[in-house]
Amino acid sequence: MQANTSNFDAIIIGSGQGGTPLAKKLAKAGWKTALIEKDAIGGTCINRGCTPTKTLIADAKLAETVGQAPARGVQISGMHIEFDKIMARKNEVVNAFRTGSEKGLENIPALTVLHGEAHFTGPKTLAVEGPSLLSGGGPSVSLSAEKIFINVGCSPTIPTIPGLDNIPYLTSTSILELPALPAHLIILGGGYIALEMGQLFKRLGAQVTIIERSGSIITKEDEDIQEALGNVLKDEGINILTHTEINKISGQQEGIVLDLTQNGKAVQIRGSHFLLALGRSPQTKALHPEATGLAIDAHGFIKVDEYLQTNVPGIYAIGDVKGGPAFTHISYNDYVILYKNLLEGAHQSVKDRQVPYCMFTDPQLGRIGLSEKEAKAAGISYTLATLPMTHVARAIETGDTKGFMKALVDTNSKKILGAAVLGTEGGELMTILQMAMLGGITYDTVKDMVFAHPLYAESLNNLFLTLDK
Ligand SMILES: Cc1cc2nc3c(=O)[nH]c(=O)nc-3n(C[C@H](O)[C@H](O)[C@H](O)COP(=O)(O)OP(=O)(O)OC[C@H]3O[C@@H](n4cnc5c(N)ncnc54)[C@H](O)[C@@H]3O)c2cc1C
Numbered sequence: 185m186q187a188n189t190s191n192f193d194a195i196i197i198g199s200g201q202g203g204t205p206l207a208k209k210l211a212k213a214g215w216k217t218a219l220i221e222k223d224a225i226g227g228t229c230i231n232r233g234c235t236p237t238k239t240l241i242a243d244a245k246l247a248e249t250v251g252q253a254p255a256r257g258v259q260i261s262g263m264h265i266e267f268d269k270i271m272a273r274k275n276e277v278v279n280a281f282r283t284g285s286e287k288g289l290e291n292i293p294a295l296t297v298l299h300g301e302a303h304f305t306g307p308k309t310l311a312v313e314g315p316s317l318l319s320g321g322g323p324s325v326s327l328s329a330e331k332i333f334i335n336v337g338c339s340p341t342i343p344t345i346p347g348l349d350n351i352p353y354l355t356s357t358s359i360l361e362l363p364a365l366p367a368h369l370i371i372l373g374g375g376y377i378a379l380e381m382g383q384l385f386k387r388l389g390a391q392v393t394i395i396e397r398s399g400s401i402i403t404k405e406d407e408d409i410q411e412a413l414g415n416v417l418k419d420e421g422i423n424i425l426t427h428t429e430i431n432k433i434s435g436q437q438e439g440i441v442l443d444l445t446q447n448g449k450a451v452q453i454r455g456s457h458f459l460l461a462l463g464r465s466p467q468t469k470a471l472h473p474e475a476t477g478l479a480i481d482a483h484g485f486i487k488v489d490e491y492l493q494t495n496v497p498g499i500y501a502i503g504d505v506k507g508g509p510a511f512t513h514i515s516y517n518d519y520v521i522l523y524k525n526l527l528e529g530a531h532q533s534v535k536d537r538q539v540p541y542c543m544f545t546d547p548q549l550g551r552i553g554l555s556e557k558e559a560k561a562a563g564i565s566y567t568l569a570t571l572p573m574t575h576v577a578r579a580i581e582t583g584d585t586k587g588f589m590k591a592l593v594d595t596n597s598k599k600i601l602g603a604a605v606l607g608t609e610g611g612e613l614m615t616i617l618q619m620a621m622l623g624g625i626t627y628d629t630v631k632d633m634v635f636a637h638p639l640y641a642e643s644l645n646n647l648f649l650t651l652d653k
Pocket of ligand 1: 197198199200201202203220221222223224225226227228229230232233234237300301302303335336337338356377467470471502503504505510511512513515542544
């Protein structure tokens, strides 16, 4: 260890959704704590993930609603999109969230926040490159701690495609800084980020093409969900090319040219902008994990046990960097598990925790528990309850009848095993079922429960009534 190494009780690398609250909690408990962040405080969610995208999606929904207004008897003239204003509101929301996170880290005596990039130099030592509070602005400092928490997250995956280096491609980060609306946005990938971005930009006025190698979008989901959502997006005018591989990309004066193979045939398409949406890769290389002997999997994710402990005693990994479900609420729950175990003597683990999620397309897709695909693969027997949104009174009244909901039920125990709600407020509806699953509330109780009329929630009566037939 260097003579000028500063010793801490805990070091947190990355101010993501788990790291930031963990730093505060440990410091407030009296641990001498350092939080190291190379970029903006708050990590992906606040700065380039959930917050900016959901803000933009809300404005795209507004544009869609206004566009639908004449058909509903509300005449509007002269509607047009001011992209710069929409982006400015997004920036305001992001800045407000980020400032809130920064302020939350102030005035905690045991907490030191360092701005710089950290990497391991030994088993429990790190160097931080960049301006630092400890060094008074020097280029590098050395820190050590018995407990180190890695919350460095992921960044967009950049694939190897011939010609890619020669065109100004976009990622989910850089697309959020566009100065003007793309004329024709081509998106590579048919996953959650691709669909949210595609619908958002289509609704703001861009032409959108989605290219997907496999036979469908959101391949992890059940086929009926894939099909229903695919139809919604196609009806809105999004061009979805499945079974399509990209061979080469080039830039010309009139835009970007993609040489594709679709169902074995050579096809060429042109667009103004090209977004890579092929998933996210862990930011572990720059950490020099080999310096501390950390076990990393073939994709670069840090291996942890069910208590989030790595193979090096005292070093933990939280959030996206450990692989598995990459959601803000999972990173946050990792923090909850760790603080309970470390400060309150609990023995919580990630095993069997619920992993709900919501894709913020319109309609939303709320998901919890087993899908039909997963139940079949695991040989779990189930009964299926389904209800189209056209049978939901609230949806009919609001005019938002796209989608359907489905729930898997264990007929013997009557417990709800999983659900998918593709519908307006699908995420909120899913959460009601999640609560029922957590509390062991059986489907027949939900079927007969009193819900206020005419909420979307009341449709859960009808969903489970279908099992009586
Ligand atoms: C476009 C988009 C939309 C999304 N939408 C949703 C959504 O709707 N709902 C949802 O739940 N999730 C969503 N996600 C995923 C979500 O943002 C992440 O799962 C979440 O932010 C958790 O991240 P984390 O805590 O693992 O780390 P992050 O938030 O990624 O934070 C990691 C931090 O570590 C810093 N760092 C990295 N390396 C170093 C280093 N060596 N030294 C110092 N600092 C370092 C980084 O700068 C970063 O600030 C979305 C993601 C994207 C990209």
